[in-house]
Amino acid sequence: MKTISISLRALLCSLPLVTAPAFAQDDDSEAGDDEQESTEDDAAEGDEESTDKGAADAKKGEDADAGGEGSEAALAKPVLEETIYVVQGKRFLARGHFEVTPQFVWSVNDSFSAHTGMMISGLYHLKENVALELNAGVFSWWDEPGVSQPRLGGRDTAMTTELRQKENLAPERVKRYQFPYVVAADLQWSPLYGKVDFHELVLGQFNLYLSVGAGIVGLQLETLTAGGPDKTFVELNGPFGALPPVALTTSFGGGLRFYFTEWLGARVEVRDYVTPLSVFQSGENAVADADVPSFDVTNTVLAQVGVSIVF
Amino acid sequence: MKNSNVVIALSQSLRAVLVVVALGASTASAQNIDKAIDAFKARNYESAAAIYYSVLRLSEDPGEAVEAQYGLARSFEKLGLHLAALKYWTDIAEAGNEHPHFLKAIEGLVDAGEALDDDLNMPKTLDKVYNGSNISTIEKMNPTVLQRVYFHLGRHVYNKQNMKEARKMFKAVKEGNPAYPHAQYMLGLLRLGVGQPDQPAPKYKEGIEHFTNARSAIPAETSDKKLTALRDLASLGLARLYYEQAYQLEDGDPKRIAGLRNSMLEFQRVPRFSDGWSEALFERAWAHTVNNEYGRALGALHSLSAPYFKDEFYPEAKILQAIIYYYNCQWDRVNTILDETKAQVEPMTLQMTKLVEGNLELDEWYPLLQKSMEQPVDVIDEALLPRRVAAAVAHDAKFVKMEAFLKEIDREQKFFEKNRTFAQSDMSQTLVEDFDANRQGYLGVMGKYLKAKVASLAAELNDISTRAGLIALETKTAEADWLEQGRTIENLERKRLPRPFIPDDTFQFWWFRNEYWIDELGYYEFTIKTECFE
Known part of the structure; x- marks a missing residue:
C-alpha cells in the first residue's frame, strides 16, 4: 500500500498552478512526426541485443519473447540503476506492402x-x-x-575445364547439369530485427x-561431343x-534486409536450391548420349544481392 | 512598449527633420513627386524611397508631403524594410481619417506588424487610432483586413485585462480569416481565465471548443512556422485543460482516467522535435504520474536528460522524479536525486542572485547572455549566467521575439548604411543615426526583461530547493518509520525488470544502454516496481 504524505500531495497539486501561466507562451515550432506510444501498461518479458558503436551504430532485437529477467551476470549482481527500455513504433512498416527486388545472383559452391x-x-x-x-x-554466360554467342545456362567451372582438357576426364554426367532459369516460391520469417545508423x-x-x-529449375546438359x-x-x-x-527444387535460405527509407531498401541473401537430378540410359527420360x-x-x-523497392 | 520606443523616437526625429526642412526649404520641385511615382511604378523602390524622402523634406505643398509619406511607406514595404515602413504607416495612421491614405496605412501597419511579429507596438497604435470618427472609417475597410485589426485590438485589450472587449474583438474574427486560428486560441485562454488576476472559474467546454477550432483551422500541410507553433500551443492548451479537469476528480473516477488519457494524447500531438516538444514531454510526465503510470513518467523525464535537450532547463523534473520514487518507497533513489538537485540548484541560485543584485547596467545584460551561452557547460564562471540558465532564457518565447526585433533593427540599419542609392541621400544618415540610437535604447529594454527573467528563474530555483527540502523531510520520516518496524531502507536486491508491454509487431523495443539515439527520444519507459509494503 502506498503512503503519500499530505505535503507531497500538496506538491503534486501545485501542477495546475505551475502550468497554467504557460498557456500564454508563444513559441516557434517545426513540424515533425507525432509521437507514437503504446497505450497499455502491462508488462511482458523480452530480450534484446545491441552492438558496439562503430562506423555504423546498430541495434538488434528479437520479435520472439524470450526470457526477460536479463543476463546471468545481471542476475548475479544487484542492479541499482533503473531498468529503461525504448518502446517505439517501427520507422517503416512492411505489413501489407509489396516489395520488388531485382537481384544479381551467382553460385558460390559449385x-x-x-x-x-x-x-x-x-x-x-x-x-x-x-x-x-x-x-x-x-542464368547466362558468354563462353568466348x-x-x-551469349547463351542461357550455367558454365563449367575451371576445375571441370581442367579435368576435361588436361586429364581427359569428366565429372559424373549428372553433375554436369546446368540451369538456365529458376522459378520458385517461398515463405520468409524474420526472427531478428534491428536498426542501424x-x-x-x-x-x-x-x-x-x-x-x-x-x-522448378530449367535443365540443360552439354553433349559429350x-x-x-x-x-x-x-x-x-x-x-x-x-x-x-525442368526439375523440382526446394530452397532454404537466409538473408539480411535493410530499409533505408519507406520505399527503398537492399538485401543480401544466401539460398540453397536442393534439386534431385538423374541421367537415365533408357526409358522415357533417357539421355541420348548417356x-x-x-x-x-x-x-x-x-x-543474391539486390535493391528493394517497397510500395 | 519596447517597439514603441523605437517608433516614437523615429517619429520624433522625423518631425525634427521636417521642422528643419520646413524652415530651410528653398524649392520643392513638383517634378520630384512625379519622378518618385515613376520610379515606384518601374519597381525601382530604392530610388523611389530616396526621392519620396526628398519630397517629404523639401516640399512645401502639404498634398505632396502626404503623398510622399505614403509613397515612402510603400517603398520601404516593397523593399522588405518593415521597421522603416512601420514608422511611416504609424505616422499616417496617427494623422487620422482625414489623411487620404488612412485606411491603406491601417492595412500597411497590420502587415508590417505581422511581418515583424510585433505584438506590442502595432496593436498599441491601432488602439490609439481606433477611436472617435476613425472607428466608422475603419469599419468600412475590407472585412478581411478589418478582422485582422480586430484580432490585434483584441490582444491589446486582453493584455490590459479588458476581457469583455477582448472577447468581443476576438469573436468578430470569422472562420476563414487568417487571424481566425489565433483569435480562437486567445478565446480559449480567455475562457479558461488565463492571465486574469481575478481568476474566474474556467469554462472548460468552451475552452475545448476554441482550442479545437484554432487547431482545425490550420491546414495539416502548412509549413508556416507561426501556424504550426500555434497548432502546438492549441494542443498543449487542450492537454493542460484535460489535465486540470481530470485532476479535480476523485482517484478511480472513470472520468478522471479518461481525462488524463485525453491529456496524454494531446501532449503526444505536439510533434517530436518541435519547439513545444520538451514542454509536452515534461508535462506529460506529470499526467502519467497522476495516472499512476510511473514508468512512463520517468521515461518522459529521461528523454529530457538526453544531449538533444541540453539547452532545455527543467529543474522541476528532478522534483517529479523524487516524488515518483517516494511513491514507490525507493528511499535511496529519492535521497540521491534530492542530493543531486540541491548540489546543482543551490550554487546556480546563488550565482544568479548575485548577478541580479550586482551593478550591471541594463544594456550589459544582453552581451552577458551571449557570453554565457558561449561558455562550456561544466565551467562555473561567477561573472556569467550558468550555461543551462542562459540557454533557457535564450529560448524564452518573449526573448526570442525581442532578439528578432533587435536583429531587424541591425539588418535595416545595415541596409541603409550599405545601399548605394540610400548612402548618397540624406535619408540614410538620418535613419542610420536613429536606428543606432534606438538600438542602444532597445538593449536597455531587453536588459530589463532579462534581469527580471533571471530574477524569476532564481526564485523558481529557490522554490525547487525548498520543495526538495520538504520531500527530503518526508523521506526521512518514512525511513525512520521503516527502521522502527525493522525494515531495510536500502534495497540492494534490485534486478533488471521485464520490459513494458509491446502493443503489436509494428512496435520494437530495446534496452537503453546509456546511449541516446535521437529517434528514441520520447519513447523511453522505465520498469519500476513498488517497494512499499502492503
Whole structure:
C-alpha cells in the first residue's frame, strides 16, 4: 500500500498552478512526426541485443519473447540503476506492402558447374515478420566473347575445364547439369530485427530472415561431343512431353534486409536450391548420349544481392 | 512598449527633420513627386524611397508631403524594410481619417506588424487610432483586413485585462480569416481565465471548443512556422485543460482516467522535435504520474536528460522524479536525486542572485547572455549566467521575439548604411543615426526583461530547493518509520525488470544502454516496481 504524505500531495497539486501561466507562451515550432506510444501498461518479458558503436551504430532485437529477467551476470549482481527500455513504433512498416527486388545472383559452391545471372523477386508482407515471395531468375554466360554467342545456362567451372582438357576426364554426367532459369516460391520469417545508423546520416532498419520454399529449375546438359565455341546440348524431355525440361527444387535460405527509407531498401541473401537430378540410359527420360546412369541431389548455393523497392 | 520606443523616437526625429526642412526649404520641385511615382511604378523602390524622402523634406505643398509619406511607406514595404515602413504607416495612421491614405496605412501597419511579429507596438497604435470618427472609417475597410485589426485590438485589450472587449474583438474574427486560428486560441485562454488576476472559474467546454477550432483551422500541410507553433500551443492548451479537469476528480473516477488519457494524447500531438516538444514531454510526465503510470513518467523525464535537450532547463523534473520514487518507497533513489538537485540548484541560485543584485547596467545584460551561452557547460564562471540558465532564457518565447526585433533593427540599419542609392541621400544618415540610437535604447529594454527573467528563474530555483527540502523531510520520516518496524531502507536486491508491454509487431523495443539515439527520444519507459509494503 502506498503512503503519500499530505505535503507531497500538496506538491503534486501545485501542477495546475505551475502550468497554467504557460498557456500564454508563444513559441516557434517545426513540424515533425507525432509521437507514437503504446497505450497499455502491462508488462511482458523480452530480450534484446545491441552492438558496439562503430562506423555504423546498430541495434538488434528479437520479435520472439524470450526470457526477460536479463543476463546471468545481471542476475548475479544487484542492479541499482533503473531498468529503461525504448518502446517505439517501427520507422517503416512492411505489413501489407509489396516489395520488388531485382537481384544479381551467382553460385558460390559449385565444383563442376557455376551459375551467374539475374533474378527478380516479388514479396508480399503478410505481417511485419512474415512474407510470401515469388522468384524468377535466369542464368547466362558468354563462353568466348567475339567467337561464340551469349547463351542461357550455367558454365563449367575451371576445375571441370581442367579435368576435361588436361586429364581427359569428366565429372559424373549428372553433375554436369546446368540451369538456365529458376522459378520458385517461398515463405520468409524474420526472427531478428534491428536498426542501424550510418554515420548519423541514414537511420535504417534491418531484419534477418529465413526462407523455405519450392520451385522448378530449367535443365540443360552439354553433349559429350561438345568442344566447339558454341556449346551443344542434349535434347531433354520435359514433363508430360509438352513442357520444357525442368526439375523440382526446394530452397532454404537466409538473408539480411535493410530499409533505408519507406520505399527503398537492399538485401543480401544466401539460398540453397536442393534439386534431385538423374541421367537415365533408357526409358522415357533417357539421355541420348548417356554412358552410365547416374543420380545426384545437387545443392546449388546462390548468393543474391539486390535493391528493394517497397510500395 | 519596447517597439514603441523605437517608433516614437523615429517619429520624433522625423518631425525634427521636417521642422528643419520646413524652415530651410528653398524649392520643392513638383517634378520630384512625379519622378518618385515613376520610379515606384518601374519597381525601382530604392530610388523611389530616396526621392519620396526628398519630397517629404523639401516640399512645401502639404498634398505632396502626404503623398510622399505614403509613397515612402510603400517603398520601404516593397523593399522588405518593415521597421522603416512601420514608422511611416504609424505616422499616417496617427494623422487620422482625414489623411487620404488612412485606411491603406491601417492595412500597411497590420502587415508590417505581422511581418515583424510585433505584438506590442502595432496593436498599441491601432488602439490609439481606433477611436472617435476613425472607428466608422475603419469599419468600412475590407472585412478581411478589418478582422485582422480586430484580432490585434483584441490582444491589446486582453493584455490590459479588458476581457469583455477582448472577447468581443476576438469573436468578430470569422472562420476563414487568417487571424481566425489565433483569435480562437486567445478565446480559449480567455475562457479558461488565463492571465486574469481575478481568476474566474474556467469554462472548460468552451475552452475545448476554441482550442479545437484554432487547431482545425490550420491546414495539416502548412509549413508556416507561426501556424504550426500555434497548432502546438492549441494542443498543449487542450492537454493542460484535460489535465486540470481530470485532476479535480476523485482517484478511480472513470472520468478522471479518461481525462488524463485525453491529456496524454494531446501532449503526444505536439510533434517530436518541435519547439513545444520538451514542454509536452515534461508535462506529460506529470499526467502519467497522476495516472499512476510511473514508468512512463520517468521515461518522459529521461528523454529530457538526453544531449538533444541540453539547452532545455527543467529543474522541476528532478522534483517529479523524487516524488515518483517516494511513491514507490525507493528511499535511496529519492535521497540521491534530492542530493543531486540541491548540489546543482543551490550554487546556480546563488550565482544568479548575485548577478541580479550586482551593478550591471541594463544594456550589459544582453552581451552577458551571449557570453554565457558561449561558455562550456561544466565551467562555473561567477561573472556569467550558468550555461543551462542562459540557454533557457535564450529560448524564452518573449526573448526570442525581442532578439528578432533587435536583429531587424541591425539588418535595416545595415541596409541603409550599405545601399548605394540610400548612402548618397540624406535619408540614410538620418535613419542610420536613429536606428543606432534606438538600438542602444532597445538593449536597455531587453536588459530589463532579462534581469527580471533571471530574477524569476532564481526564485523558481529557490522554490525547487525548498520543495526538495520538504520531500527530503518526508523521506526521512518514512525511513525512520521503516527502521522502527525493522525494515531495510536500502534495497540492494534490485534486478533488471521485464520490459513494458509491446502493443503489436509494428512496435520494437530495446534496452537503453546509456546511449541516446535521437529517434528514441520520447519513447523511453522505465520498469519500476513498488517497494512499499502492503
